[in-house]
Amino acid sequence: MLTRRIFLKSTGLALVSFGVAPKVLLRTAYAEGSRRRKTLVVVFQRGACDGLNVVVPHGEEAYRRLRPTIAIPAPGGGREAALDLDGFFGLHPALEPLLPLWKEGSLAAVQAVGSPDATRSHFDAQDFMESGTPGRKATEDGWLNRLVQSRPDSEATPFRAVAMTPTLPRILSGRAPAVAMANIRDFDLRGGGDGLAARGFEQMYETATQDLLHGTGQETFEAMQFLKKSDPGRYQPAAGVEYPRGRYGDSLKQVAQLLKADVGVEVAFTDVGGWDHHAAEGGVQGQLAARLREFGQALAAFRRDLGDRMQDVVLVTMTEFGRTVRENGNRGTDHGHASFALVLGGDVRGGRVHGRWPGLAPDKLYEGRDLAITTDFRDVLGEVLARHLGARDLSRVFPGYAVSSTRFPGVMRA
Amino acid sequence: MRKNAICPSRRAAALALSLVVAIPAAALASKKAPRPATEDDALIVIVHALNRLGYGPRPGDVERVRAIGLDEWIDEQLHPDRIPDPALAAHLASLRTIRLSTGDLLAHYEVPREAKKEIQARRAELGDGASEEQMREAQRELMQKYRDRMDGTPQEVVQELQSAKILRAVYSERQLDEVMADFWMNHFNVFAGKGPVKFMVGEYERDVVRPHAWGKFEDLLRATAESPAMLFYLDNWLSADPNAPSFNDRGARSAFGRRPFVPRPAGEPARKRGLNENYAREIMELHTLGVDGGYTQKDVTEVARCFTGWTMRNPRQSQPQFLFDERIHDRGDKVVLGHRIRSGGKNEGDEVIHLLATHPSTARFLSYKLARRFVADEPPKALVDRAAETFRKTAGDIRAVVKTIVASPEFASPAARAAKVKTPFEFVVSAARASGAEVDDARALAGRVAAMGMPLYLQQPPTGYKDTADAWVSTSGLLARLNLALDLAAGKVRGVSADPSRPVSAQTLGSPEFQRR
Numbered sequence: 041m042l043t044r045r046i047f048l049k050s051t052g053l054a055l056v057s058f059g060v061a062p063k064v065l066l067r068t069a070y071a072e073g074s075r076r077r078k079t080l081v082v083v084f085q086r087g088a089c090d091g092l093n094v095v096v097p098h099g100e101e102a103y104r105r106l107r108p109t110i111a112i113p114a115p116g117g118g119r120e121a122a123l124d125l126d127g128f129f130g131l132h133p134a135l136e137p138l139l140p141l142w143k144e145g146s147l148a149a150v151q152a153v154g155s156p157d158a159t160r161s162h163f164d165a166q167d168f169m170e171s172g173t174p175g176r177k178a179t180e181d182g183w184l185n186r187l188v189q190s191r192p193d194s195e196a197t198p199f200r201a202v203a204m205t206p207t208l209p210r211i212l213s214g215r216a217p218a219v220a221m222a223n224i225r226d227f228d229l230r231g232g233g234d235g236l237a238a239r240g241f242e243q244m245y246e247t248a249t250q251d252l253l254h255g256t257g258q259e260t261f262e263a264m265q266f267l268k269k270s271d272p273g274r275y276q277p278a279a280g281v282e283y284p285r286g287r288y289g290d291s292l293k294q295v296a297q298l299l300k301a302d303v304g305v306e307v308a309f310t311d312v313g314g315w316d317h318h319a320a321e322g323g324v325q326g327q328l329a330a331r332l333r334e335f336g337q338a339l340a341a342f343r344r345d346l347g348d349r350m351q352d353v354v355l356v357t358m359t360e361f362g363r364t365v366r367e368n369g370n371r372g373t374d375h376g377h378a379s380f381a382l383v384l385g386g387d388v389r390g391g392r393v394h395g396r397w398p399g400l401a402p403d404k405l406y407e408g409r410d411l412a413i414t415t416d417f418r419d420v421l422g423e424v425l426a427r428h429l430g431a432r433d434l435s436r437v438f439p440g441y442a443v444s445s446t447r448f449p450g451v452m453r454a
Numbered sequence: 455m456r457k458n459a460i461c462p463s464r465r466a467a468a469l470a471l472s473l474v475v476a477i478p479a480a481a482l483a484s485k486k487a488p489r490p491a492t493e494d495d496a497l498i499v500i501v502h503a504l505n506r507l508g509y510g511p512r513p514g515d516v517e518r519v520r521a522i523g524l525d526e527w528i529d530e531q532l533h534p535d536r537i538p539d540p541a542l543a544a545h546l547a548s549l550r551t552i553r554l555s556t557g558d559l560l561a562h563y564e565v566p567r568e569a570k571k572e573i574q575a576r577r578a579e580l581g582d583g584a585s586e587e588q589m590r591e592a593q594r595e596l597m598q599k600y601r602d603r604m605d606g607t608p609q610e611v612v613q614e615l616q617s618a619k620i621l622r623a624v625y626s627e628r629q630l631d632e633v634m635a636d637f638w639m640n641h642f643n644v645f646a647g648k649g650p651v652k653f654m655v656g657e658y659e660r661d662v663v664r665p666h667a668w669g670k671f672e673d674l675l676r677a678t679a680e681s682p683a684m685l686f687y688l689d690n691w692l693s694a695d696p697n698a699p700s701f702n703d704r705g706a707r708s709a710f711g712r713r714p715f716v717p718r719p720a721g722e723p724a725r726k727r728g729l730n731e732n733y734a735r736e737i738m739e740l741h742t743l744g745v746d747g748g749y750t751q752k753d754v755t756e757v758a759r760c761f762t763g764w765t766m767r768n769p770r771q772s773q774p775q776f777l778f779d780e781r782i783h784d785r786g787d788k789v790v791l792g793h794r795i796r797s798g799g800k801n802e803g804d805e806v807i808h809l810l811a812t813h814p815s816t817a818r819f820l821s822y823k824l825a826r827r828f829v830a831d832e833p834p835k836a837l838v839d840r841a842a843e844t845f846r847k848t849a850g851d852i853r854a855v856v857k858t859i860v861a862s863p864e865f866a867s868p869a870a871r872a873a874k875v876k877t878p879f880e881f882v883v884s885a886a887r888a889s890g891a892e893v894d895d896a897r898a899l900a901g902r903v904a905a906m907g908m909p910l911y912l913q914q915p916p917t918g919y920k921d922t923a924d925a926w927v928s929t930s931g932l933l934a935r936l937n938l939a940l941d942l943a944a945g946k947v948r949g950v951s952a953d954p955s956r957p958v959s960a961q962t963l964g965s966p967e968f969q970r971r
Binding site: 205206208228229230237244248256260316318 | 479689692693694696728729730731732735739740745751754875905906907914915916917923924925926927928929930931932933934936937940941960961964965966969970
């Protein structure tokens, strides 16, 4: 099934760059008795999602006081209130579709997560979270790419690392091959990938100078032919599963298709924007609620669509920072510090809010205004990488950071 | 014999065959070995200039530039007002909305308020049980009812903006002027998808950005600061001293007009507005100093206080207009970047703008960005230094800074040739130009640019689009480019008719060389 070139390229890469990998490391990535891979799906909420109105600390008096018009009321008020999770935290009511996942134990939340760098710039903060090196701008590749680099795999397919985005995101850029596509259907050449034109182009890019375009050209032609053979388009969502319309819902639907087609996805990425609510953020209803409705529906659909396959999948969400605890003058919130993460999957210790809650008392706030970070985002990711994917070499994925299981928030069943 | 010294006649033939639309790789291989200037070199230098100061050569452009003389042509491009551009108007004639004011667009292209209300009521009626399909159907029916009162839809306004941008880049003789307009629109990005901004962008580009694109940077910065598009996009129009009287008071209300944008739930008491830091942060991080330009969170808050009261009249009705409202201005003294700013109403914002526009970090940040656009993803430091020096000496004269860069040895150096990968916009426009095609309707081309991840006027974050190769080289992006190359060559792009007398092959447009500029 693998073309000779893919095989040579992958092994060549492994031998040249990383040395020969012990077989035991490779095996951990495969589920017991199956050709299926363990898969990680990363969803980036761009724009800095207001974690305090998503995983709502309704048990905290200061929360309501500091957000007089946008606080989500404590549970008990029916649909117009938070959905209680544990007596202290509640979910935004627009996330109701996630409640069954919470109850079945496949969905966990981590509160007060973030990147320790103090920046409140979207650009920098996203960059740091994608490079995996807060405060260091010179890092060339993304942590998801380094993860792939650190796990040489002679059987890797072109779809081992996939971004469902029109352009390759920072998080996946780097030396390891990765595919970016806005849509599976568009991933083909006019007249077919095996036609005359395709062969002409392929030749040109093969002989092109050794640069970015050359490498991308090779990856493109390999991936196109591989995708044609496996035809993921024939896997439609499971009965009764409806993804919300729009790019984000579509992208998760297509990740599910790729997984069902067994094209060898190990890491998948997508992003969803529209979280930068400086004005008219709203509470139970409003702009954030509308974004969350789509966000939650898509996650719930993804989980239901995958059914038993979810055993081999973990999906984790991230956002560049949280928002000010106090609402601003325009019924919105400004750039803050800590936010939240959701972790969804078969071996997730779900049904609970992980992480230490720092509280909202004035002396507990970061720089006197923002939710403090008690869990470094690399510890959430580190735990998922180690316990789900069996990744060993986390110092390569997060250079300069000593990932230690003692700091893991405990989102995965050990 | 040198490796690249293949038969001269073959090289010339290769150049001629590709219509001189890209610099052949064989020519690039000679970067290191200096050799006597040849006929080919002259052509390559011209293609380089056409690629960098514009959107690539059309058939005949190279010959034309050679006839005028390259230096003369560059000088002309630096003074666009001296270049006649008679053909462009005809290409833009069919676009009805691009000459209209924001007020006219709001009056004739915005969905009427009654329609919005009725749609909302209908949605509520259908309830949560209704499918997305039903909701959209209901909305479509209601829109039909109101459609004849409107001259067009909000979507058409955005489409025409996108079409105009493409047509100008394809057809204008003032190529460098188009590049600069694009550069500044991206630098001072606004997002047409945010509320009424789609009705403001046309005016913003036409009356705010373009008139200052070649002038003093400070004037451009001030013009954007006072523009309704920027005030709305980065929320400064809402920013107020938290201790100012409530904006729901009668007096304030008459000054601001009605505000459907921030609905007040029934029963909720009138409330005060407060400080919004969004613009204050971005003017420093993105518009002037750069993220490492030496400001702190405290500076952000202080700048936000200075800009309180910089707001506008009528954001959603009639003609939006800048307004300084002293009632919501924070009257205290401020300290910005170590400078004391005395309480002085609107002057405080003006002082901040002057302070930022003349700051050494700004000279450096803008010189770096311009050098990156014209020379290389990582521009030579010496060049950036010289450009920044020009910026300081000329008090931010944009033309002088651009001239320093494009007249530099670094710009002319063989190392700079084909060093940039085209963005999707640059690729699509240059492909249309190279093919000599007639573009009657640019919507399909705009759709291609969007599908490659660069929807025009629709970049949500204030960072604008990236100008470096790593952002635009991807597998799906490359496939989209190859498919456009195939479709253009086959005459299969709607609204674009190829020139049968000068066929350009898909292999040329899809080649690795053509992805570069």
